[in-house]
Amino acid sequence: MDIQKFMRRAIELASENVTKGLGGPFGAVIVRNGEIIGESGNRVTQLNDPTAHAEVSAIRLACERIGSFSLDNCVLFTSCEPCPMCLGAIYRARIPTVYYANDRHDAHRIGFSDQFIYEELEKPMEQRSIRMLQLLPDEARISFDLWEKSTQKIPY
């Protein structure tokens, strides 16, 4: 696989995103069998969607294209090291291999603070900047019991 070609496409998407005023300087490309099956720049401000990072957007498009929620035979090329949200999405999509170009330190230098969120996720819940409080766990267990007993469920 010509990995440099695909990374250059991800970088091109990142640069175009800025020059065309579409959003932040990030691009991602998903490749299966040497073919691009999904690609996107960052769409947060354009779509008013804080989850529309380049990686998440490319994953959504690739999954839609192939009609599956699993990309376990794909490679992701991203112009910047994924943030925790995107890295979580990569695990959820079961992508086994990721190539990245800029890293989290480069991103921090231009004002994108992924490092803060990485550190927050590692903290015990009560030390995070977000308030997280448990409520009604006994009632919520019912939904899990329903799942365990369901005969029509689709595991994922």
Added chain:
Amino acid sequence: MDIQKFMRRAIELASENVTKGLGGPFGAVIVRNGEIIGESGNRVTQLNDPTAHAEVSAIRLACERIGSFSLDNCVLFTSCEPCPMCLGAIYRARIPTVYYANDRHDAHRIGFSDQFIYEELEKPMEQRSIRMLQLLPDEARISFDLWEKSTQKIPY
């Protein structure tokens, strides 16, 4: 705010998701000024979208509804402790307060392994189960330079 009412709605969405065969036993509700502005069950298998967890889906709907990528005056009610992807999305959406019902250990018991991904994110890159490799960082820096020099950018 009647926090129990909103959590019961999140749990109801989780249970309905199973009984209606829509997906996993997870529901989320986003509230602003005492009003629900976005709610969803998990839609991974229904939409073939591995990022369509209840929290991410509710965030997208709420942002679309109010026309903003920031939910900094909102409260999230989720029937289960968020996974790393969703927690990352919560930080991205700037939601300051999260109520959850089931926790990650409850989820693990019925086969949803968030704990594994939390542990992966804390590992140095080279120790993760996903292969992550840097490629062409010098070329990617161009997209960041463009961002720094751009006069039309919308910070987010």
